[in-house]
Amino acid sequence: MKYRPHDYQEYASEKIIELPETGLFLDMGLGKTVTTLTAIDELMFDRFEVSRVLVIAPKRVAEDTWTTETEKWDHLQHLKISRVLGTQKDRIEALQTEADIYVINRENVVWLVEQYRKDWPFDMVVVDELSSFKSNKAKRFKALKRVRPLIKRFVGLTGTPTPNGLLDLWPQMYLIDRGERLGKTISSYRDRYFYPGKSNGHVVYTYELKTGAGDAIQNRIADICISMKAGDYLKMPELTVNDIPVRLSGPEMATYKELEREKLMEVDGLQITALTAATVYNKLLQMANGSVYSDMGDPVEIHQRKLEALEEILDTANGQPVLIFYNYRHDYDQLMRKFKKYDPQTLKGQSDIRSWNDGRIQLLLAQPASMGHGLNLQAGGHIIVWYGLNWSLELYQQANARLYRQGQKKGVIIHRLITLGTVDEDVIQRLENKDATQESLMQSLKARIKRIKEEAR
Structure with missing residues (x-):
């Protein structure tokens, strides 16, 4: 296929070529991969500035996206890609x-750094989904930080x-510019x-932005970071969000409320942390979906109302492909059993992605x-169902962008x-408000505990 870049893609490619360190904060669907590959091609074969490029990506993206993009576009088909995946023997051979x-998946970054140490052979590194390096305490961040001085272009x-x-x-910015713009340490x-x-004493749970700090940070990084939103550059397909209320019967709601109260009272009076809140809410979301794992690890069924609602959606889809997002293994098992006649599939590799598309x-x-990053699935369908909701705004947006992106032909x-009456309603409110902070998760849990205690009086 002949590549006819948008103006913004040409601009982004030129910035990668011009700047030795670049952050492309491009919205989902804006074509980050082909934009970057185009710049790599020029740097490698026209300007002779790089000789060996490493791409670090989520596993699914490493398996498929970068290879597929080079095969797709005429001007990139000469690029040779080696996927450093699989067993250690497979990775070494690659x-x-x-x-x-x-191309390597981010889980193997530590292994790769240990493999080469000071003999690091890659003069250019691209991190696809840089946000997966947002923790300065993570081993992958520390490993990449160690070899960052040996990398010519990032x-x-x-x-x-x-x-x-x-x-x-x-x-993320430290990996890009080695602390030049936002400081050498997280504490500074x-x-x-x-x-x-x-x-609580010397332990700080949250930090708040100082007045004007947001603009100051943006100004500090503006010379090497390009930020673009899809809505500003692309004509996106029509998007319809349809909230389907699922009503429990009296006995089902009573069972849910009883189990919810048990889970909330287990942490009542304790110091609520982000980890505590996430753990409790995971249990509550399981129950809202219809089942919950017992202490023995076995799923206990509460209701089948979501399965019934989903059955109606599939009936009215009239054979059109449907992408269903689930969160828990017991949900997956129920979906596989209930909708066996539709021959449900999961994506295990490139052949499955092609089959879907x-x-x-x-x-x-x-x-x-x-499924959160990089996969182009828009050719295969236009209907998404969130069977089980997710607290992560990032995962929610990224997952939807598998279909709602450039190249989608249908609304x-x-x-x-x-x-209704469950934690699902809290999640929807959080997603609608685009509130992704851990603080909001903790405050939401505290509010639910308070409400449950008041109802019990």
Whole structure:
């Protein structure tokens, strides 16, 4: 296929070529991969400025997206890509293969750094979904930081650089410019732009932006970071979000309320942390979906109302492909059993992605965390169903963008199954408000505990 870039893609490619360190904060669907590959091609074969490129990406993206993009576009088909995936033996063989670009999943970054250490062979590194390096305490961040001085060119790609707030930005920017703009340490960054929020003695749980700090941070990084929103550059397909209320019977709601109260009372009076809130809400979301794991690890069924609502959606889809997002293994097992006649499939590799895009899969089941980044599935369908909702705004947006993106020919419909009177309603409010902070999660849990205690009086 002949590449006819949008103006913004030409601009972004030129910036990668011009700047040795670049952050492309491009919205989902704006074509970050082909934009970056075009720049790599020129740097490698026209300007002779780089010789060996490493791409670090989520596993699914590493398996498929970068290879598919080089095969898709005429001007990139000469690029040789080696996928550093699989067993250690497979990865070593891939590294020994002559290629232009080596693609590895982010889980193996630590292994790769240990493999080479000071003999680091890649003069250009591209991190696809840089937001997965947002924790300065993560091993993958520390490993990449160690070899960063040996990297001549660095490109960070993401559509969501600050999924939980601007504190997430420092580790990503450090990898891009080695601390030149936002400071050499996370503590100096915090001291300059934030003040302590909620704390207990010397332990600070949250940090708040100082007045004007947001604009100051943006100004500091503006010379090397390009931020673009899809709505400003593309004519996006029509989007319809359809919230479908799921009503429980009296006995079912009583069972849910009893189990919910038990879970909430287990943490009542304790210090509520982000981890505590996430753990409790995971249990509550399971119950809203219809089942919950017992202490023995077995699923206990509460209701089948979401399965019934989903059955109606599939009936009215009239054979059109449907992408269903689920969160828990027991949900997946129920979906596979209930809708066996639709021959439900999951994506295990490139052949499955092609089957979906060719219209050969009627019902696709996907876990949002495994589908969040980079996969182009818009050719295969336009109907999404959120069987189980997710607290992560980033995962929610990224998952929807698998179908709602450039190249989609039909209006996209997103069905969200919401069990009334349950934690599903809290999640919807959080997603609608685009509130992705851990603080909001903790406050939401505290409010639910307070409400449950008041109802019990």
